[in-house]
Amino acid sequence: MSLSEHLEGFPITLRWPVAWGDMDAFQHVNNVVYFRWFESARIAYFEACGWNERMRTSGVGPILAHTACAFRAPLTFPDHVLLGARAEGLESDRFTMRYRVVSEALGRVAAEGEGRVVSYDYRAAAKAPIPEDVRRAILDLEGRGGGQ
Amino acid sequence: MSLSEHLEGFPITLRWPVAWGDMDAFQHVNNVVYFRWFESARIAYFEACGWNERMRTSGVGPILAHTACAFRAPLTFPDHVLLGARAEGLESDRFTMRYRVVSEALGRVAAEGEGRVVSYDYRAAAKAPIPEDVRRAILDLEGRGGGQ
Amino acid sequence: MSLSEHLEGFPITLRWPVAWGDMDAFQHVNNVVYFRWFESARIAYFEACGWNERMRTSGVGPILAHTACAFRAPLTFPDHVLLGARAEGLESDRFTMRYRVVSEALGRVAAEGEGRVVSYDYRAAAKAPIPEDVRRAILDLEGRGGGQ
Amino acid sequence: MSLSEHLEGFPITLRWPVAWGDMDAFQHVNNVVYFRWFESARIAYFEACGWNERMRTSGVGPILAHTACAFRAPLTFPDHVLLGARAEGLESDRFTMRYRVVSEALGRVAAEGEGRVVSYDYRAAAKAPIPEDVRRAILDLEGRGGGQ
Numbered sequence: 001m002s003l004s005e006h007l008e009g010f011p012i013t014l015r016w017p018v019a020w021g022d023m024d025a026f027q028h029v030n031n032v033v034y035f036r037w038f039e040s041a042r043i044a045y046f047e048a049c050g051w052n053e054r055m056r057t058s059g060v061g062p063i064l065a066h067t068a069c070a071f072r073a074p075l076t077f078p079d080h081v082l083l084g085a086r087a088e089g090l091e092s093d094r095f096t097m098r099y100r101v102v103s104e105a106l107g108r109v110a111a112e113g114e115g116r117v118v119s120y121d122y123r124a125a126a127k128a129p130i131p132e133d134v135r136r137a138i139l140d141l142e143g144r145g146g147g148q
Numbered sequence: 149m150s151l152s153e154h155l156e157g158f159p160i161t162l163r164w165p166v167a168w169g170d171m172d173a174f175q176h177v178n179n180v181v182y183f184r185w186f187e188s189a190r191i192a193y194f195e196a197c198g199w200n201e202r203m204r205t206s207g208v209g210p211i212l213a214h215t216a217c218a219f220r221a222p223l224t225f226p227d228h229v230l231l232g233a234r235a236e237g238l239e240s241d242r243f244t245m246r247y248r249v250v251s252e253a254l255g256r257v258a259a260e261g262e263g264r265v266v267s268y269d270y271r272a273a274a275k276a277p278i279p280e281d282v283r284r285a286i287l288d289l290e291g292r293g294g295g296q
Numbered sequence: 297m298s299l300s301e302h303l304e305g306f307p308i309t310l311r312w313p314v315a316w317g318d319m320d321a322f323q324h325v326n327n328v329v330y331f332r333w334f335e336s337a338r339i340a341y342f343e344a345c346g347w348n349e350r351m352r353t354s355g356v357g358p359i360l361a362h363t364a365c366a367f368r369a370p371l372t373f374p375d376h377v378l379l380g381a382r383a384e385g386l387e388s389d390r391f392t393m394r395y396r397v398v399s400e401a402l403g404r405v406a407a408e409g410e411g412r413v414v415s416y417d418y419r420a421a422a423k424a425p426i427p428e429d430v431r432r433a434i435l436d437l438e439g440r441g442g443g444q
Numbered sequence: 445m446s447l448s449e450h451l452e453g454f455p456i457t458l459r460w461p462v463a464w465g466d467m468d469a470f471q472h473v474n475n476v477v478y479f480r481w482f483e484s485a486r487i488a489y490f491e492a493c494g495w496n497e498r499m500r501t502s503g504v505g506p507i508l509a510h511t512a513c514a515f516r517a518p519l520t521f522p523d524h525v526l527l528g529a530r531a532e533g534l535e536s537d538r539f540t541m542r543y544r545v546v547s548e549a550l551g552r553v554a555a556e557g558e559g560r561v562v563s564y565d566y567r568a569a570a571k572a573p574i575p576e577d578v579r580r581a582i583l584d585l586e587g588r589g590g591g592q
């Protein structure tokens with residue numbers, strides 16, 4: 001099984017270097033680093049569906065309401081990780097983002113995560129529907145656009 | 149309601165300063181910082197139940213298998229947070245740690261979290277029962293020791 | 297010699313906890329953490345001289361042009377550090393900030409640092425004089441105000 | 445001038461992604477991140493001259509005694525940086541590492557740094573000469589090996 005097969009079904013993928021300084025005193029990559037990686041994958045997803053740009057023009061942007069990580073295998077420097085992000089459970093004002101971390105050195109999935117993303121109108125300080133063009137872009141990214 | 153009442157039932161509590169540098173480009177404390185705080189509370193809990201010391205002598209220590217955070221209110225600098233940690237669901241080789249973050253500036257709970265902790269024999273590279281004295285110390289900390 | 301004597305001459309001092317997660321794989325506090333501490337002391341200094349508030353109203357704020365740290369003794373968790381900040385070499389549009397890190401566990405200076413701070417008009421995108429009230433506050437903090 | 449020309453004379457170069465989370469509340473890459481990048485370049489240099497491996501077998505490793513960074517241009521996400529590391533001033537038990545950070549988005553040098561590296565016998569807890577094979581590897585990397 002090739003590494004990229006571990007990320008099948010993830011429309012957004014990134015390759016990221018593990019830094020020596022990502023390791024903690026137990027000499028494994030520290031748990032907080034995974035959430036930084038999830039964030040990088042999430043931001044890349046938002047970029048791909050136009051939400052970063054839309055936020056600047058409309059004031060409606062994403063808020064992270066909950067996040068979690070299941071650690072499957074400890075990581076060490078040197079290594080590179082492949083990061084995957086996909087959306088599921090899309091509702092009018094929220095969805096769940098799924099993350100996967102694949103280690104090149106280990107050749108396997110090292111962690112899986114999720115984040116509950118809520119759409120928020122920063123100007124009105126209230127929940128707001130996901131902007132329609134962002135919503136369509138998410139459906140397209142997830143292969144569910146186009147009238148099916 | 150006083151701030152410390154928000155941490156009733158948490159045997160381990162810490163007070164921690166929010167750093168200006170904990171904020172991200174959205175000008176709120178970044179999500180990864182909460183997991184660093186959880187870690188500090190978890191390590192304080194391990195210290196209190198003697199697991200850090202026991203790990204050095206026995207090679208059996210804790211592994212974080214899963215962790216999660218629910219964000220209740222955004223935080224900003226300047227502030228101090230009160231961190232609480234308690235254990236529940238104690239089994240022979242695992243338990244769940246519950247965390248709570250209370251903001252002094254907001255006067256309310258800012259986040260709640262959990263971590264699944266598994267006991268691991270680092271020398272044998274295999275799961276292992278929680279050392280008996282650590283287990284008794286956890287029961288004592290949680291008010292369930294002493295013949296009840 | 298008491299710990300606070302190590303910070304004589306520093307008008308701004310902070311006490312900060314060392315986190316377990318501040319340590320790296322060499323099991324000492326990682327070098328980048330010292331610069332986060334310097335930043336916390338610098339921001340506290342700016343707060344004390346009113347520059348954070350003045351920046352919001354005038355658009356003229358500080359930029360860090362250069363920073364350095366001399367490491368005197370390695371630090372480990374658990375510990376608390378005392379952080380000191382003072383200004384010297386005040387010119388119309390710049391000054392040098394001096395930092396000191398004192399370890400409670402070691403009872404000695406663990407690091408010394410400096411930062412060159414330049415005043416910058418973020419709206420005009422150009423260097424600008426330090427706002428006059430900020431400049432006077434710095435002179436007061438450093439004990440050189442009041443007509444001398 | 446091509447980007448890589450900015451790193452002429454640096455035997456070790458790395459390409460590193462800027463994370464969104466590297467930015468702080470001023471919406472620029474935070475100053476501590478540069479020291480993490482310097483560290484990654486330094487570790488790559490140590491790897492290239494065999495010091496990481498030699499440290500494991502001999503107990504003699506590098507200590508960072510002093511480090512500094514001059515910030516030339518603010519960085520923002522998204523971007524990639526090219527990191528360069530080279531050694532100079534090689535003495536029997538120390539040398540100075542020079543770092544350079546080049547921004548792909550800006551097409552220019554964004555920062556320059558240095559680190560004073562001292563050789564230390566961790567088992568004897570005392571300064572120690574740089575291991576001879578490491579020293580020769582440094583001379584080779586810097587193009588001063590080979591019989592001169």
